[in-house]
Amino acid sequence: MITKEEVEHVGWLARIEIAESESETYAKKLNSVLGYFEQLDEVDTEDVLPTYHVADVMNVFREDVVKPSMSQEEVLSNVENKQEGSFKVPKIM
Amino acid sequence: MVYENPDGVRIGLEVHVQLNKLNTKLFCGCSTDYHDSDANTHVCPVCLGLPGALPVLNERAVEFAMKIGLALGCDIVEQTQFHRKNYYYPDLPKGFQTTQYDFPIAGEGKVVIEGEDGERDIGITRAHMEEDPGRLQHIGSIDKSKGTLINYNRSGMTLIEIVSEPDMRSPKEARRYLDKLRSILDYLDVFNGDLEGAMRVDANVSVFMGERVEVKNISSFKGAERALLYEIMRQKNQIRRGGEITMETRHFDEAMGVTLSMRTKETENDYRYFPEPDLVPMRVAGRVPDVAATLPELPDAKRKRFLEQYEMSNMHAKALTSHIRVANFYEDVAAKVSPKDAAVWVADILKGELNYRDLGIDAFTLDDIIEIIELVIGNKITEQSGVEIIRAILDEGGKPQDIVQAKGLLKVEDDIVANAVGEAVTENPEAVADYLAGKEKSLNFIVGKVMQKTRGRADAKEAREMVLAKMRS
Numbered sequence: 001m002i003t004k005e006e007v008e009h010v011g012w013l014a015r016i017e018i019a020e021s022e023s024e025t026y027a028k029k030l031n032s033v034l035g036y037f038e039q040l041d042e043v044d045t046e047d048v049l050p051t052y053h054v055a056d057v058m059n060v061f062r063e064d065v066v067k068p069s070m071s072q073e074e075v076l077s078n079v080e081n082k083q084e085g086s087f088k089v090p091k092i093m
Numbered sequence: 094m095v096y097e098n099p100d101g102v103r104i105g106l107e108v109h110v111q112l113n114k115l116n117t118k119l120f121c122g123c124s125t126d127y128h129d130s131d132a133n134t135h136v137c138p139v140c141l142g143l144p145g146a147l148p149v150l151n152e153r154a155v156e157f158a159m160k161i162g163l164a165l166g167c168d169i170v171e172q173t174q175f176h177r178k179n180y181y182y183p184d185l186p187k188g189f190q191t192t193q194y195d196f197p198i199a200g201e202g203k204v205v206i207e208g209e210d211g212e213r214d215i216g217i218t219r220a221h222m223e224e225d226p227g228r229l230q231h232i233g234s235i236d237k238s239k240g241t242l243i244n245y246n247r248s249g250m251t252l253i254e255i256v257s258e259p260d261m262r263s264p265k266e267a268r269r270y271l272d273k274l275r276s277i278l279d280y281l282d283v284f285n286g287d288l289e290g291a292m293r294v295d296a297n298v299s300v301f302m303g304e305r306v307e308v309k310n311i312s313s314f315k316g317a318e319r320a321l322l323y324e325i326m327r328q329k330n331q332i333r334r335g336g337e338i339t340m341e342t343r344h345f346d347e348a349m350g351v352t353l354s355m356r357t358k359e360t361e362n363d364y365r366y367f368p369e370p371d372l373v374p375m376r377v378a379g380r381v382p383d384v385a386a387t388l389p390e391l392p393d394a395k396r397k398r399f400l401e402q403y404e405m406s407n408m409h410a411k412a413l414t415s416h417i418r419v420a421n422f423y424e425d426v427a428a429k430v431s432p433k434d435a436a437v438w439v440a441d442i443l444k445g446e447l448n449y450r451d452l453g454i455d456a457f458t459l460d461d462i463i464e465i466i467e468l469v470i471g472n473k474i475t476e477q478s479g480v481e482i483i484r485a486i487l488d489e490g491g492k493p494q495d496i497v498q499a500k501g502l503l504k505v506e507d508d509i510v511a512n513a514v515g516e517a518v519t520e521n522p523e524a525v526a527d528y529l530a531g532k533e534k535s536l537n538f539i540v541g542k543v544m545q546k547t548r549g550r551a552d553a554k555e556a557r558e559m560v561l562a563k564m565r566s
Contacts, residue, residue: 076133
């Protein structure tokens with residue numbers, strides 16, 4: 001069961017503000033999603049190895065060869081606040 | 094002598110090494126050559142974390158990681174993969190760092206250091222691959238800052254995080270470990286340690302078997318030693334005052350030389366690690382023999398060989414093998430002159446002059462040092478003149494032959510010295526009498542006269558012998 005406190009904690013980890021009044025609703029909704037997934041617990045996985053990846057491929061690499069990067073102008077084209085070619089954000093400690 | 098470790102200090106280090114000798118980043122084709130470039134000019138949708146961008150692993154980065162693992166004596170894992178480490182911070186454009194978790198590419202190994210009481214093994218817990226975050230720059234001072242600027246050029250650079258066991262018992266041992274690690278990495282030619290941020294250190298420190306404190310943000314080896322000294326003192330003082338040490342993360346303030354509590358609220362669980370679905374697993378253990386074949390002779394092996402092959406002192410062997418370029422330089426010199434002369438001139442004299450000027454071995458040419466040594470061995474100039482030429486080249490430039498000419502350093506012929514000795518003894522009978530009566534100082538006076546007559550080009554030691562012989566005849 002997801003509690004109200006856990007919803008608030010996860011919200012903090014994602015830096016999303018969740019109002020006191022909302023956390024109860026989200027807890028309820030998340031619990032119903034988790035409950036749905038619990039149906040999977042009925043499957044017997046006793047002899048099944050964990051799956052790390054759904055695609056049955058391995059060792060996909062690229063060569064160490066430089067490709068062109070984007071221009072600074074293009075990089076910052078969707079940015080609201082910029083300064084000296086950088087993204088500008090509120091002060092972070 | 095056994096080191097007692099009176100305060101029960103235990104230090105473990107996490108070292109992040111940026112593989113800046115790769116051409117491209119870990120998961121995209123952006124160039125790694127951004128250090129002198131404008132902000133956000135070496136980025137693409139992958140390292141900017143734009144929606145829909147897909148990472149593809151750099152094969153050479155994997156080879157470099159295996160090379161490092163093997164050089165540290167680690168086992169290379171059979172099968173490995175990447176995980177997402179989730180945390181929200183603006184230097185991480187995706188909201189997670191792609192890193193390795195339960196199957197690091199390299200497992201347990203060790204590094205041998207010169208410890209407080211002789212050689213000591215420092216255990217390596219693991220070494221794993223991960224991507225570097227972008228770089229944050231605060232506008233103005235930290236407390237009055239109006240905002241933060243983000244440059245993503247560094248984002249996605251390949252890092253190898255090398256985690257040690259808490260086997261170091263003093264800041265000095267930690268420093269030795271870092272120096273040794275740097276030396277090994279230089280030998281492997283996987284990174285340029287002189288570039289900013291090429292090696293970054295986090296430390297775990299505890300005293301009296303207490304809780305460990307993590308110290309972050311250490312940017313230099315000297316800084317590491319200072320941060321550890323401060324943190325050990327802080328913990329000891331806290332205990333002395335009856336306080337307790339709690340597990341926490343502290344930040345090293347380089348300017349103030351202190352560690353400050355960071356009060357982070359995140360715990361291991363909060364990172365919500367899970368397998369990276371955009372990258373497939375890799376199985377590279379089969380490549381170990383091929384990668385091992387590319388490993389160069391490493392510092393410890395080279396030191397051992399130098400001791401045997403060139404019959405040098407342990408001190409010379411250490412001084413000549415700690416840097417790969419010095420070792421190669423020495424061997425090239427030793428091939429031309431005798432290994433013994435090469436050791437004295439490279440390890441004692443040249444390295445001393447270079448260190449004094451904060452220069453590396455690349456500041457001097459092979460041809461010049463060989464020429465200087467040959468001039469001394471050929472008895473054309475004195476040893477002191479040889480040193481003078483090295484200094485002149487470093488400070489003013491020029492070639493050995495020209496400096497010999499310009500400074501008139503050619504040793505004068507023996508018969509000229511002999512004449513000067515004869516004159517000096519004949520012209521100063523009082524001094525000779527004084528010396529023979531037991532006044533040691535008078536000898537220096539007569540030798541001084543010889544040097545004056547030869548304008549300093551006689552070998553002072555030889556002149557002294559000749560004056561002594563002359564007076565006794």
